Amino acid sequence: MLFVNIEDNGTGIPADQIDYIFDAFYSNKPHQKGTGFGLFLAKEYLHKMDGDIQIVHSDHHGSRFKILLQKVAEA
Numbered sequence: 001m002l003f004v005n006i007e008d009n010g011t012g013i014p015a016d017q018i019d020y021i022f023d024a025f026y027s028n029k030p031h032q033k034g035t036g037f038g039l040f041l042a043k044e045y046l047h048k049m050d051g052d053i054q055i056v057h058s059d060h061h062g063s064r065f066k067i068l069l070q071k072v073a074e075a
Contacts, residue, residue, distance in 0.1 A: 004067040005056070013058040021055065 013021060013028070020026045022043045027036035043053050050070040057064040 002069040004069075005064060006067065007062060007064040009062040011062075012060050013055070013063055015058075018055060018058065022053075 017028055022039050023036070024040045025036040026040070027034035039053070046053050046067065046069070052068045054066050054068070055063060056066050
């Protein structure tokens, strides 16, 4: 199993929106500034590879996500 942590230093995700961030068309950006597909597509793509993406932490200093991959190909 492989774990990858991705962290940013943005404004974070409000607690009341955490449950929706992986939904298709969900965006907390102003109208016409985001499609709401980024995290949805990332989760769908990872699921097809028997993986997952999870939000680990988010506050006003940024967010941290963990990507999990079940099978790692040999080199």
